[in-house]
Amino acid sequence: MDSTGTPSRHIGVRIDRTADDVYAFASDPANMPAWAHGLGRSIRKIDGRWVAEDSPLGRVVVTFTPRNDLGVLDHDVTLPSGETVHNPLRVIGDGTGCEVVFALRRRPGQSDADFERDAAMVTADLSRLRQLLESA
Template identity: 35%
Template sequence: MRRSHTISLYIDYPYDAAYRFLANPLNYGEWAAVDKASYRPLENGDWEAMTNFGGIRHFRFTPVNAFGVLDHAIFVPGEKLLWTPMRVMPNEEGTELTFTFYQRPGMGEEEFASAIEWITTDFLTLKSLLEALRR
């Protein structure tokens, strides 16, 4: 069994608008730990960018759906895809976001803790970005 860590975050921004923003892969470069200038779509539907945590990665996103599912995989080309569950749900006038990160095979405890810090920073950036749009 792989170790996991789940982040749950309330965002004071309407659910429908938050889902639309997050479901558009183009917006990922606005809040995630990627070099925005290098973030680009690929012909196969994946995206590619230089990351702040370890070189060039590819990104694959779940298709738009009616359930708030925003699962995605971040991977080195040629490696096995490891999907990360991400959901948004309405919470009163805002949005509840949950994200579960699984410890990767071969990932040590320090690297796992560092990844959790990067991810938490990304989601706090997202929260600030969306809440600023509401003002």
């Protein structure tokens, strides 16, 4: 559970690339469709905001944390309903590689099946990120 009592799950993947390499790639919103299919297969900047028209939840607006030296890749996703979901994401250096960790938080009223589906999508997204960066 997080500090508000909301159940959460940390999902991580080790990537055999430096934290700087992974952060540089993953922090560019234009690269997200290549690996974050849970967010959508396309994203574009419209009126200064990043918009994914084809996310599994419909049209969403994504607000990214400014680039930083701490490996923080948090992003807020505003759903079609107007609800905003905060998504903590970190790149943590570990020698010559790194770990990327996503804190999946269960939304109020979300069923067990939907939470597990979200966990599977995050796992697939992080695996895709690893495959892209380790094959480059």
